[in-house]
Amino acid sequence: MARILSTIDTSSEIFRANSAHNKGLAEELRGRQQAVRHERPQRDLDRLARQNKMYPRDRLEALLDPGTPFLEFSTLAANMAYDGDAPGAGQISGIGIVAGQEVVIHADDSSIKGGAWYPLSVKKIVRALDIAIENRLPMIHLCDSAGGYLQLQRELFADRYYAGRIFRNQSILSKMGVPQLAVVLGHCTAGGAYIPALSDYSVIVRGTGAIFLGGPPLVKAATGEIVTVEELGGADMHTTVSGTADYPAASEAHALALAREIVGSWTPAEKTVVDRIAPEAPHYDPEELYGILPRDSRTAFDMRELIARIVDGSRFHEYQPAYGTTLICGYARIWGYKVGILANNGVLFNDSSLKGAHFIQLCDKNRTPLLFLQNITGFMVGKEYERRGISKDGAKLIMAVSGASVPKFTINCNGAFGAGVYGMSGRAFDPRFLFSWPGSGTSVMGAEQAANVLSEVKIRQLEREGRTLSEAEIAAIRDPVLENYKHEQSAYYATSEIWDDGILDPVDTRNALGMCISASLNAPIDPPHYGVFRL
Amino acid sequence: MQHHISINDVPHRLWLGRSADGYVLHVGDVVAPVALRRDADGQSVLDTGERQVPMVVAVDGDVIHIHLDGEAYRLAYTDAVTFHAAAAGGAAGDIVRAPMPGVVIASPVAAGEDVAAGDTLIVIESMKLETAIKSPRAGIVETVFFTLGQTFDRDAILVKLVSEGE
Numbered sequence: 001m002a003r004i005l006s007t008i009d010t011s012s013e014i015f016r017a018n019s020a021h022n023k024g025l026a027e028e029l030r031g032r033q034q035a036v037r038h039e040r041p042q043r044d045l046d047r048l049a050r051q052n053k054m055y056p057r058d059r060l061e062a063l064l065d066p067g068t069p070f071l072e073f074s075t076l077a078a079n080m081a082y083d084g085d086a087p088g089a090g091q092i093s094g095i096g097i098v099a100g101q102e103v104v105i106h107a108d109d110s111s112i113k114g115g116a117w118y119p120l121s122v123k124k125i126v127r128a129l130d131i132a133i134e135n136r137l138p139m140i141h142l143c144d145s146a147g148g149y150l151q152l153q154r155e156l157f158a159d160r161y162y163a164g165r166i167f168r169n170q171s172i173l174s175k176m177g178v179p180q181l182a183v184v185l186g187h188c189t190a191g192g193a194y195i196p197a198l199s200d201y202s203v204i205v206r207g208t209g210a211i212f213l214g215g216p217p218l219v220k221a222a223t224g225e226i227v228t229v230e231e232l233g234g235a236d237m238h239t240t241v242s243g244t245a246d247y248p249a250a251s252e253a254h255a256l257a258l259a260r261e262i263v264g265s266w267t268p269a270e271k272t273v274v275d276r277i278a279p280e281a282p283h284y285d286p287e288e289l290y291g292i293l294p295r296d297s298r299t300a301f302d303m304r305e306l307i308a309r310i311v312d313g314s315r316f317h318e319y320q321p322a323y324g325t326t327l328i329c330g331y332a333r334i335w336g337y338k339v340g341i342l343a344n345n346g347v348l349f350n351d352s353s354l355k356g357a358h359f360i361q362l363c364d365k366n367r368t369p370l371l372f373l374q375n376i377t378g379f380m381v382g383k384e385y386e387r388r389g390i391s392k393d394g395a396k397l398i399m400a401v402s403g404a405s406v407p408k409f410t411i412n413c414n415g416a417f418g419a420g421v422y423g424m425s426g427r428a429f430d431p432r433f434l435f436s437w438p439g440s441g442t443s444v445m446g447a448e449q450a451a452n453v454l455s456e457v458k459i460r461q462l463e464r465e466g467r468t469l470s471e472a473e474i475a476a477i478r479d480p481v482l483e484n485y486k487h488e489q490s491a492y493y494a495t496s497e498i499w500d501d502g503i504l505d506p507v508d509t510r511n512a513l514g515m516c517i518s519a520s521l522n523a524p525i526d527p528p529h530y531g532v533f534r535l
Numbered sequence: 536m537q538h539h540i541s542i543n544d545v546p547h548r549l550w551l552g553r554s555a556d557g558y559v560l561h562v563g564d565v566v567a568p569v570a571l572r573r574d575a576d577g578q579s580v581l582d583t584g585e586r587q588v589p590m591v592v593a594v595d596g597d598v599i600h601i602h603l604d605g606e607a608y609r610l611a612y613t614d615a616v617t618f619h620a621a622a623a624g625g626a627a628g629d630i631v632r633a634p635m636p637g638v639v640i641a642s643p644v645a646a647g648e649d650v651a652a653g654d655t656l657i658v659i660e661s662m663k664l665e666t667a668i669k670s671p672r673a674g675i676v677e678t679v680f681f682t683l684g685q686t687f688d689r690d691a692i693l694v695k696l697v698s699e700g701e
Binding site for chain 1 (some may be wrong): 536537548552559561566570614615616618619620622623632690
């Protein structure tokens with residue numbers, strides 16, 4: 001496979017300015033992740049110490065195999081919600097290696113509001129379980145939660161994808177024959193009690209771990225019965241009397257050692273075989289990604305330059321290089337795994353949509369996972385394109401993306417705007433994993449277009465009432481819309497709402513994808529089958 | 536979570552991981568490739584990349600004896616579950632319950648007595664079967680709840696040990 005020939009001048013003014021800008025964004029990302037992971041008010045740390053509990057990140061370290069990578073999801077979930085009161089939505093989730101096996105881990109972060117479940121905490125746990133189901137990965141729950149955050153119950157209890165979905169997903173995972181282990185390190189009250197109860201295996205720590213439908217205060221209020229935590233749902237009661245938990249542990253460290261031994265007893269899954277050869281590092285330095293990404297996301301650039309800094313040996317076999325050139329399609333390898341890449345080099349036209357739909361079907365027949373590199377501003381609009389059937393050609397691309405059986409992975413490299421996102425495997429299209437880069441944005445249309453459209457509508461309406469608007473009045477309508485859109489289309493907003501699985505430093509993308517592809521192969525790949533393509 | 540190994544009775548924590556090329560030893564912040572090979576004479580050679588050291592290894596149950604660089608070392612491995620259970624004062628709790636309904640036929644210990652793990656705390660008869668109830672850990676007896684000839688139900692608390700840390 002031929003190497004991509006880069007035409008980037010790494011000594012140019014633009015490259016250096018881009019590089020400084022994007023390194024700054026990566027620096028900011030690392031700072032914010034560091035704060036979520038490790039910075040807590042002293043009183044919260046003191047409280048954990050008083051309760052004889054480990055810091056949640058230390059629990060994770062004790063659980064994982066030393067020296068192995070942990071791919072954390074949605075570290076910055078809820079960073080723009082709840083006045084910043086729930087960093088990471090009070091949850092840690094990710095894929096790690098325990099006793100040599102790939103597992104999904106979900107851990108309540110009891111250093112934040114006692115591990116209470118906010119609406120976004122529930123969304124993050126449900127997503128972790130979805131990842132386990134879609135990729136047939138075993139799952140470990142580290143339970144230590146005060147329960148649902150009652151002030152916001154209407155956003156976390158009753159709906160289809162709210163808290164009940166956690167327990168439904170646990171049951172489905174078990175039904176699929178994928179093992180699950182709960183380690184009860186704190187209280188599991190009310191709904192939380194079902195996490196260990198629905199896990200195939202459970203370990204509970206004596207003295208701090210407890211499982212009950214209603215805690216002692218609730219029991220007293222309901223029936224007048226006065227009972228201690230240990231009597232009601234402690235380790236000894238559940239492991240000797242009720243059988244709700246399997247193994248009593250004398251300490252958190254003991255519990256985590258037991259957890260590792262239990263995971264070690266699970267038979268590893270047979271991985272789906274796909275085309276893989278020995279990996280090769282990219283020929284071009286991934287650090288150069290910083291210099292290629294523009295400072296202003298509206299500046300066009302060649303996505304081949306990004307591909308060259310992500311894939312093995314910077315080698316790329318381009319499919320239909322002369323047709324539908326605004327969508328680059330082709331084969332490459334990441335950590336030795338063959339992937340089919342679709343990357344936007346401009347707006348989607350009829351021909352680029354058809355090319356994409358065709359290429360997806362080729363990859364599906366060929367059992368080749370798909371990687372979507374998004375830099376999309378939408379499908380082309382206008383009389384000419386509607387007459388050529390841009391809507392039905394776009395529909396073909398969406399039909400192909402939705403129907404593909406091979407695992408899909410999506411990176412928002414720069415922008416994901418408008419219906420083009422559907423054609424490029426946005427969140428709704430179930431890519432196994434979706435990550436954003438720090439400078440990227442996503443919304444139904446760009447901030448400027450949205451502000452123009454909305455102010456235009458308002459101006460027309462006022463004109464019909466016989467009023468004309470001054471420049472200042474137009475700005476007063478336009479500017480708040482622009483501000484609002486800019487705020488809500490940032491990568492930080494997207495990740496706060498868990499529209500992605502996290503923000504990646506661009507240079508980490510190759511490693512993250514390697515782990516994602518490996519994880520995805522725990523699940524079998526269905527034979528190709530599709531709906532009706534409108535021809 | 537790391538392995539717990541004592542070398543000549545001094546505890547060490549380490550991890551043996553893997554890389555594309557073979558084993559990697561993690562000790563503290565040090566990460567070093569290691570390999571144990573055999574030379575043409577069948578002699579074991581420890582290869583740390585920088586040094587190749589001949590060594591003799593003898594395995595005696597759970598203990599490994601190593602002769603290396605003119606020194607003898609005694610290695611003992613404790614699996615993580617056992618190590619942390621012991622570190623936390625044993626996995627077992629303070630309360631000993633009746634596994635089935637029955638009657639007390641012997642009561643060899645009294646409150647305040649020291650017991651070792653495995654000592655008989657009380658002997659019961661149930662379903663024509665005599666069962667010696669053993670202490671789950673070393674400790675001090677706090678209370679024996681039933682006397683000779685008394686009957687009890689399943690899950691009744693027979694004996695309580697003084698809680699650790701009290």
